Amino acid sequence: MSQKTLWSRCQEKLAADIPEQQLNTWIRPLQAIEDKEQLRLLAPNRFVQDWVKQNYLKQIQPLAQSLTNNPSLTVIIDVGTAAKAKISAQPSNATTDSIRAKKAIAMTHGLPEQFEHNLNRTFTFDTYVSGKSNQLARAAAIQVAENPGSSYNPLFIYGGVGLGKTHLMHAIGNQVIEANPQARILYLHSERYMQDMVRSIQSNTVNTFKQFYRSLNILLIDDIQFFAGKDRTQEEFFHTFNVLMENGQQIVMSCDRYPKEIEGLEERLKSRFGWGLTVAIEPPELETRVAILQSKAELMGVSLPHEVAFFIGKRIRSNIRELEGALRRVIATSQFIGAPITLDSAKEALKDLIALQNRMVTIENIQKTVAQYFKVRIEDILSSGRSRSIARPRQVAMSLAKELTNHSLPEIGKAFGGRDHTTVIHACRKIAELREEDSRIEEDYLTLLRTLTNN
């Protein structure tokens, strides 16, 4: 079977006739199942199927016939996939394919004896870097993994995007599967739950859908805020939830906000989501960001100088995904060039990102953003007014200008309605103090910091 397949020979011929872009859009996505009498092409979706059928099939059929010297060969096109013709690049193996196919069927039809969990094995507690920002969530997750169904149920993890909620959910699943390889654990995104349900309604298999979800031992469901406004899905999930809870099975949910704050979510769900334990994950502070970078680099087998980790961590505050993106950029560039990772090479690799940040973080922009955030006018911030409602935003803006720009204190003072540099120093001290004392100010400050440094 190491010879070229009929379909790859067809593709070579088609490449000469079909413009490249169309080839890459319509022909290259097709996978093939071949036998003597038939070339069955599989399109990823019906759009590709329809287009190919209308535009290329009449070209492919005679081509395939002439390549095989078989005028009765038929070419058909369906939607689907040739089981694992893809990345694994291993020679296709009939036995494993059929097992996989059976498992896939089991996944959709809920046959209890065939179950393959879909956890990402690299997301474990060991690879999860903990810090002040996620300690509590991590501790709770470990508890749940040790006593699924009996300690905190449901476990509700909330926090902004890219902070490691999904990692924790997989870590729970991985630890449970270690102790109990038979456990029926499903991780899925709430969007997928919804699609699954819609599909089951369309194909008249609602009962198998229900049966499948209700037979789980652990349901890890991500980004539950996507259920907002989807009444039918909420209705179904309500029942799934109840059955699992009644049977003592574990549910872990994640969300980008606190359950009560999800608009468009039924009250009865909101209250149920709060039955167990609700924990927050905050954006990681600098030390944790640096530790995360070092841990990720280690996983990639790269030694990352501390100063480089510190530099990236200081620059990227928004979320861990972007942190990872920047790190990968630095590592990939240095590996490609074949030079060690240094502070300079990191700066060079991230220069576009930094330039962009610098462009966005001007004193003017800070004033504007802060004014909008506190709902005051820029003129007020620049004015000599001293009422608390405008003095506080002004101090926050000055403090941010000091932290985020390279302007000197006198320059900053000047930009704030011609104030003295000592006023700027005072503002910075005051805000530092308040951030320690008042968690709301701390939160405001961090939100502004993130807004200004990303997006």
Next chain:
Amino acid sequence: MSDTVQYAMQYVFDFGTQAQHTFEQFVPGANAVAMGLVTQLAERVGEPQLYLWGVPASGKTHMLQAACQRMGAQGLPAAYLSLAEALHPGVLDGLEQLALVALDDIQAVMGLEAWELALFDLINRLREQQVLLLLAAHVPPAMLAVRLPDLASRLSWGPVLRLETLDDAGKREVLRAHAAERGMELSDEVIHFMFAHLPRSLNSLLAGLEQLDRASMERQRRVTLPLAREVFISRIQPH
């Protein structure tokens, strides 16, 4: 004369149908690192996700097409999709069954809820199935008008690479490479003439090359300065 005018009009828009975008053909200029990383991705030894950005004609589409072509050469299914031309988010369905997905012009669908959701869901599926992903847009992720924060963070998951447009020397090199592929002889003076009389964007220079090639074939003449003059100057003159 008016024949030439019509002629030019007809073929300027036709450009591209014969051009092949491969890695071998890419003139890296200042984009050597980006090209290297995309090549590694397409050979499945690099990063699983890359985001390319740059002004039009900086080579984004070329990179994406070349990556698809390289996957095809390895017998692996890949898809190139320009989201500026795609009509329905359903075109993203099922793409996790492929080995590489290359999405061009993603800025075109930002702010559209159904698209953002579909793209977000696609990225999740691709990650799960370990499918390679190439993204391209005019601007970096932070400047896209994304509404869904879940999508925004996922776009920056891998390295973000800027492609810079070629300088004139680079453009000359591209012209020569394309000419060689067509079996055309392109002298320095013709290139010089083209730079002086055509807009200097790579796309218009390549369109010009196409015109010259066709004119040369049609009139059975070699590509010389007089021919270039006829083709380009007559094109600009009112009839």
